[in-house]
Amino acid sequence: MDDGRRGSGGRALALIVVAVLGLAGFLGYRGELPGWPLFGGPGTVVSPMTLGPAPPLDRVAVAAAVAPTMVNISTTAQTFGQGAAGSGIVLTAEGQVLTSHHVVKGADTVTVTSVGTGEAYSATVLGYDSAADIALLELAGAVGLTVARLGSSADLRMDDEVLAIGNAGGTGGPPTAIAGKITDLDSTIVALNSADLSRKALSGMLEIAAAVTSGQSGGALADWRGAIVGVITAASGDQDRAVDRQPNGYAVPIDAAMRVVRQIRSGTPTETVHIGPTATLGVLISDAKPSGARIDVAIYGSPAYSAGLTDGEVITSVDGRAVSTARALRAAINVRKPADTVRLGVIGVGGAERTVTVVLGKGAPN
Numbered sequence: 001m002d003d004g005r006r007g008s009g010g011r012a013l014a015l016i017v018v019a020v021l022g023l024a025g026f027l028g029y030r031g032e033l034p035g036w037p038l039f040g041g042p043g044t045v046v047s048p049m050t051l052g053p054a055p056p057l058d059r060v061a062v063a064a065a066v067a068p069t070m071v072n073i074s075t076t077a078q079t080f081g082q083g084a085a086g087s088g089i090v091l092t093a094e095g096q097v098l099t100s101h102h103v104v105k106g107a108d109t110v111t112v113t114s115v116g117t118g119e120a121y122s123a124t125v126l127g128y129d130s131a132a133d134i135a136l137l138e139l140a141g142a143v144g145l146t147v148a149r150l151g152s153s154a155d156l157r158m159d160d161e162v163l164a165i166g167n168a169g170g171t172g173g174p175p176t177a178i179a180g181k182i183t184d185l186d187s188t189i190v191a192l193n194s195a196d197l198s199r200k201a202l203s204g205m206l207e208i209a210a211a212v213t214s215g216q217s218g219g220a221l222a223d224w225r226g227a228i229v230g231v232i233t234a235a236s237g238d239q240d241r242a243v244d245r246q247p248n249g250y251a252v253p254i255d256a257a258m259r260v261v262r263q264i265r266s267g268t269p270t271e272t273v274h275i276g277p278t279a280t281l282g283v284l285i286s287d288a289k290p291s292g293a294r295i296d297v298a299i300y301g302s303p304a305y306s307a308g309l310t311d312g313e314v315i316t317s318v319d320g321r322a323v324s325t326a327r328a329l330r331a332a333i334n335v336r337k338p339a340d341t342v343r344l345g346v347i348g349v350g351g352a353e354r355t356v357t358v359v360l361g362k363g364a365p366n
Contacts (some may be wrong), residue, residue, distance in 0.1 A: 054157070054160045054161070054223070054224050055224050056161070056224065057161040057162070057163060057179060057223070057224040058224070059163060059177060059179050061226070062163050062177075062222050062223075062224065062225075062226045063163060063165060063175075063177040065149075065222075065226035066148065066163070066165050066177075066220055066222045066226055066228070067115050067116070067165065067174060067175055067177075068115060068116030068146040069089060069090045069115075069116070069145075069146050069147060069148035069149075069220070070087060070088065070089060070090070070115040070116075070148075070165060070166070070167075070175050070219065070220060071087065071088040071089075071090060071097055071112045071113060071114055071115060071139075072085070072086075072087060072088075072112070072113045072115065072167045072172045072173075072175075073085065073086045073087060073088050073097075073099060073103055073104070073110065073111070073112050073113075073123075073137075073167070073218060074110075074111050074113075074170075074172075075103070075104055075106075075107035075108075075109065075110050075111070076107065076108055076109045077106045077107055077108050077364060084103060084104075084107070084170075085103075085167060085170025085171075085172075085214075085215050086099060086100060086103030086104075086166075086167060086170070086215060086216075086217045086218040086219075087099065087103075087165075087166035087167040087175065087215065087216055087217065087218040087219035087220075087232070088103075088112060088137065088218050088219075089148045089218070089219070089220050089228060089231065090114075090145045090146060090147055090148055091136075091147065091148065091261070092145070092147060093142075093143065093144055093145050093146075093147055094142055094143060094145070095121065095137075095138055095139030095140075095141075095142025095143075095145060096126070096136060096137070096138055096139075097112060097123070097136070097137040097138075097139060098134070098135075098136060098137075098218075098231060098257060098261060099134075099135050099136075099137060099217075099218030099231070100133050100134065100135065100217045100218040100231060100232070100233050100252075101128045101129065101130050101132070101133045101134055101135040101365070102133055102217065102233075103135070103217050103218045104125055104128070104135050104137070104365050105130070105364075105365055105366065106364045106365065106366070107125075107364055107365060108364055109122070110122070110123040110124075110125065110137065111123065112137065112139055113172065114142075114145060115174065115175060116145065116146045117145075121139035121140055121141065121142055122139070122140045123137040123138065123139050123140070124137065124138045124140070125137055125277075125278075125365050126138050126264055126275070126276070127263075127264030127269075127273060127274055127275040127276065128260075128264075128273075128274055128365055129260045129263075129272050129273045129274070130200070130272065130274075130366070131200075131272040132202075132252060132256060132257070132260050132272070133191075133200070133202055133233050133252060134231065134252060134256075134257050134260040134261070135365065136260075136261050136264045136265075148220065148228050149225075149226060149227045149228065150227060150228050150254060150258065151223055151225065151227030151228060151229045151254060152229070152254065152255055153206065153229045153230060153253030153254045153255045153256070154255055155223075155229075156182055156185060156206065156223070156229055156253075157182070157185075158182055158183070158184075158185065159181050159182060159183075160181065160182045160223065160224075161179060161180070161181050161182075161224065162179070162180065162181075162182060162208060162221050162222060162223055162229065162230075163177050163178070163179050163220075163221070163222045163223075164177070164178045164179075164180065164208060164210050164212050164216060164219065164220075164221055164232055164249050164251070165177045165178075165216075165219050165220045165221075165222060166212075166215060166216030166217070166218065166219020166220065166232055167215040167216060167219065168213045168214070168215050168216050169213060169214060169215050170214055170215030171215070175216075175219065176213075176216070178210045178211060178212065178249075179210065180208040180209040180210025180211075180249065181208070181209050182206060182207065182208055182209075183207045183208065183209050183248065184205075184206070184207035185206060185207075186203075186204055186205075187203075187204075187205040187206070187207045187250060188201065188202070188203040188204075188205070189201070189202050189205055189234060189250055190202075191233070191234045191250075202233065202234070202250070202252075204252075204253060204256060205233070205234070205250040205251065205252065205253075206221065206229075206230045206250065206251045206252075206253055207248055207249075207250055208221065208248065208249045208250070208251065209246060209247075209248060210247065210248070210249045211235075211247040211249070212232055212234075212235040212247070212248075212249030212250075213235060214235075216232050216235075216249075217232055217233055217234070218231060218232065218233075219231070219232040220232070221251040221254075228254055229251075229253070229254050230251030230252060230253055230254055230257075231251055231252045231254065231257045232249060232250075232251050233250055233251055233252050234249070234250040235247070235248070235249055235250070236248040236249070236250075260273060269334070269335045271331050271334070271335075274334050274335075274365070276337060277337065277338050277362050278338075278362070278363045278364060278365050278366055279333055279334075279336040279337050279338045279340060279360040279361070279362070279363065280302070280303065280333070280338075280360060280361050280362065280363025280364075280366075281302065281303055281304045281309075281333060281358060281360065281361075282298065282299045282301075282302020282303050282304045282305060282361060282363070283295050283296075283297065283298050283299065283302065283304045283309070284296045284297040284299070285315075285326040285329060285330075286326050287325050287326050288314040288326075291316065291322075291324045291325075292314040292315055292316040292323060292324065292325075292347065293314065293315045293316075293323055293325065293326040293328070293329035294312070294313075294314050294326070295309055295310070295311055295312065295313050295314070295315065296311065297311055298310055298311055302361065303358050303359055303360055303361045304358060307356050307357065307358040307359075308356060309344075309346065309356060309358075310349070312349045313346050313347065313348055313349060314346065314347045315329055315344050315345065315346055316345040316346065316347055316353075317344065317345030318332040318333070318342055318343070318344060318345075319332075319342055319343050320343070320345075322345075330366070333360070336360055337360070338360055338361060338362035338363075339359060339360065339362075340359075340360050341357060341358070341359050341360075342357070342358055342360060343355055343356070343357055344356045344357075344358060
């Protein structure tokens with residue numbers, strides 16, 4: 001099911017279009033433990049422990065350690081001729097790669113090139129969580145890849161220096177590394193995907209004072225030890241125009257990203273986590289009034305079109321369960337697989353109700 005527009009061409013990067021909304025760092029509380037009386041009797045107070053700053057970051061050494069664990073990603077979408085580029089992080093020697101969902105959104109083909117070896121692979125999308133902007137890929141025939149060292153985003157503090165590493169400009173080759181300090185541990189942003197112009201709210205983001213650029217999406221945010229603490233997902237606008245503002249980058253904390261990875265590996269889908277090939281009806285939809293999902297376009301040759309669904313009709317249920325919005329229909333199809341058969345409750349343009357049986361097709365990650 002295609003539920004949005006796809007732009008022509010462009011490299012994958014989510015751009016911030018609305019001001020950061022999150023309250024920075026719970027009113028500035030960072031890294032201090034309260035004086036709990038853990039070891040004494042009544043009335044005993046233990047002095048608070050304040051963690052010192054992280055050691056200085058050696059940019060050259062960290063970049064050298066992380067680069068071989070990175071991949072460059074390029075995608076194509078045959079239907080609309082869209083192309084995109086991004087980055088990824090190697091999680092297993094056999095080719096599981098962590099990246100941003102928006103890098104592979106809408107892609108019919110995904111090609112991945114190892115920075116460490118220069119070898120190119122065809123990639124399959126194992127699963128994704130569009131709400132978290134995380135996807136997991138598998139590279140066909142990969143063996144012996146250099147695996148990234150994962151840290152914990154829970155250990156990060158304000159002003160820690162980190163390195164954003166990825167395929168800047170989407171041009172391939174060695175990744176670009178940009179250092180910056182963490183300026184927020186819990187940002188909420190609204191991001192614009194430059195490839196298809198869709199907008200999405202993302203919460204719990206790490207904010208970095210660094211000029212992250214197109215193509216670094218899906219890349220690594222590394223700490224002073226060379227451990228991955230985040231997945232780069234967005235930048236604070238067009239750096240060429242934002243000359244009067246401090247450029248910022250945003251990353252999904254690695255702890256949150258790996259929760260999605262574990263869910264995908266478990267094989268159990270949720271309302272937001274899709275696993276395996278993406279099923280599609282082949283329709284563009286919007287909210288209907290007073291309820292349901294209106295078919296704006298039934299794409300020619302799609303499963304919906306072949307089943308007799310037409311523009312202007314409203315889908316009200318899937319397999320007997322009511323759908324009240326376009327989002328509810330997407331969620332219902334999200335947990336299905338290609339070749340699954342679904343029964344749709346439909347209200348025609350003239351108001352007549354009927355049930356339509358549709359065999360779902362294989363679509364691009366949505």
